Amino acid sequence: MKNKVLMGLAAIVMVAFLSSCGKVPQAQVDATNAAIAAAQTAEAAVYVPAEFTAVQDSMKAINASIEVQKSKLFKKFGPIKLKLDATLALANKVAADAAVKKEEVKKSVEASLAAVKAVIEENKTLITKAPKGKEGAAVLEQIKTEMTTIEASVAEAQGLYDKGSFMDANNKVKAAADRATAINTELKDAIAKVHGKGKPAPAPAAAAKPAAKPAAPAAKPAAKPAAKPAAKPPVKK
Amino acid sequence: MRKVWRDVLIFSAVAVSIPLVILLLIHFTPQPPIGAIEHAREILSTAGINRADTYSKKLYTEAKIFYDSAMVNWKKENKRFIYFRHYDKVAMFAELCAKKAGQASENSVSSSSNLKIQLKEKIESLDDLVIQIDELFTTYPLTSEIRNRISKGKILLKEGEIIYNKGQYFQASRKITDSEYLLTESYENASTNLKNYFKSFSLWKKWVDKTLNESKKSRDYSIIIDKFSRKFFIYLSGSRKYEFEAELGKNWVGDKRVKGDMATPEGMYKVTQKFEGSKTKYYKALLLDYPNEEDKEKFRSEIEHGSLPANAKIGGLIEIHGNGGKGIDWTEGCIALTDKEMDIVFRIVKVGTPVTIIGSMIELKDVVDK
Numbered sequence: 222m223k224n225k226v227l228m229g230l231a232a233i234v235m236v237a238f239l240s241s242c243g244k245v246p247q248a249q250v251d252a253t254n255a256a257i258a259a260a261q262t263a264e265a266a267v268y269v270p271a272e273f274t275a276v277q278d279s280m281k282a283i284n285a286s287i288e289v290q291k292s293k294l295f296k297k298f299g300p301i302k303l304k305l306d307a308t309l310a311l312a313n314k315v316a317a318d319a320a321v322k323k324e325e326v327k328k329s330v331e332a333s334l335a336a337v338k339a340v341i342e343e344n345k346t347l348i349t350k351a352p353k354g355k356e357g358a359a360v361l362e363q364i365k366t367e368m369t370t371i372e373a374s375v376a377e378a379q380g381l382y383d384k385g386s387f388m389d390a391n392n393k394v395k396a397a398a399d400r401a402t403a404i405n406t407e408l409k410d411a412i413a414k415v416h417g418k419g420k421p422a423p424a425p426a427a428a429a430k431p432a433a434k435p436a437a438p439a440a441k442p443a444a445k446p447a448a449k450p451a452a453k454p455p456v457k458k
Numbered sequence: 459m460r461k462v463w464r465d466v467l468i469f470s471a472v473a474v475s476i477p478l479v480i481l482l483l484i485h486f487t488p489q490p491p492i493g494a495i496e497h498a499r500e501i502l503s504t505a506g507i508n509r510a511d512t513y514s515k516k517l518y519t520e521a522k523i524f525y526d527s528a529m530v531n532w533k534k535e536n537k538r539f540i541y542f543r544h545y546d547k548v549a550m551f552a553e554l555c556a557k558k559a560g561q562a563s564e565n566s567v568s569s570s571s572n573l574k575i576q577l578k579e580k581i582e583s584l585d586d587l588v589i590q591i592d593e594l595f596t597t598y599p600l601t602s603e604i605r606n607r608i609s610k611g612k613i614l615l616k617e618g619e620i621i622y623n624k625g626q627y628f629q630a631s632r633k634i635t636d637s638e639y640l641l642t643e644s645y646e647n648a649s650t651n652l653k654n655y656f657k658s659f660s661l662w663k664k665w666v667d668k669t670l671n672e673s674k675k676s677r678d679y680s681i682i683i684d685k686f687s688r689k690f691f692i693y694l695s696g697s698r699k700y701e702f703e704a705e706l707g708k709n710w711v712g713d714k715r716v717k718g719d720m721a722t723p724e725g726m727y728k729v730t731q732k733f734e735g736s737k738t739k740y741y742k743a744l745l746l747d748y749p750n751e752e753d754k755e756k757f758r759s760e761i762e763h764g765s766l767p768a769n770a771k772i773g774g775l776i777e778i779h780g781n782g783g784k785g786i787d788w789t790e791g792c793i794a795l796t797d798k799e800m801d802i803v804f805r806i807v808k809v810g811t812p813v814t815i816i817g818s819m820i821e822l823k824d825v826v827d828k
Contacts, residue, residue: 274507278503281499282496282499285492285499288495288529289492292532294487295484352785360596360597363605367609370613371613396614396619396620397613399616399620400613
């Protein structure tokens with residue numbers, strides 16, 4: 222009888238032992254979660270979104286696997302530990318990649334800001350050299366307004382850069398650079414046209430006014446640019 | 459001997475019953491919905507890849523909540539004694555998650571695709587609008603506020619295009635919507651202004667017809683100045699002989715109302731005096747009979763109706779003069795030509811030559827078409 226009792230107890234102990242031989246690798250889980258949080262802090266969702274999503278998905282799968290094992294009578298966490306190791310390494314890599322990408326974007330913004338500021342300065346000089354004949358001055362007025370807006374946009378981009386929003390700053394500075402470059406090309410083309418005619422670059426007030434067109438063949442009013450400076454205002458108008 | 463057999467029998471029974479019990483224990487262990495959870499997670503992940511967090515935010519958030527609820531319930535059940543666990547709620551939440559995530563994914567694909575098409579169309583139409591604005595209003599004296607808004611609209615449009623090309627349609631749509639608002643509103647304001655300007659077109663047409671008829675009858679020179687196109691036409695016997703670029707008052711839109719408003723008047727005038735040399739600051743000048751009786755009457759009426767202050771003064775000394783060719787409307791209401799053009803005009807025009815100043819010789823719709 223004593224033997225039977227002992228054997229029964231041995232069986233129960235064995236079952237209890239088998240059912241509790243695996244424990245959740247909580248330290249590894251915590252470390253991996255911390256690494257994912259660090260990747261998030263490193264703005265991995267902004268700079269390496271696909272990789273960050275992959276890490277998150279991997280962790281979700283691990284959490285589910287842990288619950289699967291916890292649901293079992295005989296638990297086995299060995300493969301999960303391996304997955305946790307891999308995910309931890311991946312999370313660390315994603316954080317590092319995010320930092321590298323962020324630095325790249327930061328450098329790109331810095332370069333773009335410097336470039337656009339140089340173009341703006343060049344445009345300011347070109348404006349003074351641009352021909353002002355036939356609607357030219359009116360176009361220049363419009364260009365000046367646009368330049369003011371571009372400068373404001375660059376200032377906004379600089380503000381975003383200072384705040385660390387490099388992606389937004391990048392988009393903004395590129396738009397500003399595009400407009401500034403378009404104006405730069407427009408101004409250079411206008412100046413080149415004047416030079417192409419064999420004339421020197423006109424002074425601001427010496428406009429390249431095109432020849433007046435006679436409607437009848439009889440008249441040939443070939444008007445040349447007015448060489449005089451701006452007239453004084455009239456007395457009464 | 460019997461005892462040995464009895465022990466063997468007992469040992470065998472125990473040896474068989476232990477695995478049997480274990481198998482029974484395993485068999486009767488409640489099974490969690492592993493497949494359902496995995497399925498939900500995969501669909502949720504696909505929804506994430508399809509940017510449902512952006513394009514179908516509500517459904518995606520609901521799906522995430524259902525997944526989290528499934529996991530929370532699973533954990534809760536796993537804390538209970540193994541044979542008291544119930545995974546029905548876990549399965550239910552996993553199923554709901556899969557359903558919502560699937561919808562979110564589908565919606566997201568469809569929304570982003572539609573948004574992409576809509577944005578492409580919008581960008582194209584706004585690019586066209588920018589071209590139209592530039593063509594119509596580059597030399598039109600819009601207020602600086604409108605000009606600033608147009609400029610901001612253009613740069614926002616470019617920013618939107620850059621973000622669009624990165625495939626970030628939702629973010630691009632914000633920029634493009636802001637740009638659309640600025641550009642459309644500015645265009646409408648400017649267009650209203652332009653339409654108001656062209657309201658007098660039928661009157662201008664009458665003046666032009668009358669001027670040309672008179673030129674035909676008298677077989678003499680007449681001048682017509684089209685303010686909108688900034689053209690200075692000289693007719694002889696009703697036929698156009700010369701066409702020059704004219705520069706006008708800084709605030710040339712609309713008729714001149716009061717002294718100092720920088721507007722170039724509209725009306726039928728005549729040359730009253732010719733100046734050259736030291737008699738003018740502008741190389742050569744032709745004084746017009748502005749204000750004529752009609753202008754004076756209109757001015758008096760405006761004073762009476764209070765649309766002008768009682769102390770307002772009517773303008774005068776409107777001339778056609780030289781020193782032009784600046785490419786900008788810079789005068790205080792006069793019409794400026796280049797000195798070379800002024801030489802021609804001065805030579806053929808005499809005191810009494812009709813000078814008709816109008817807003818435009820062509821209708822607004824033709825201006826727009828052009």
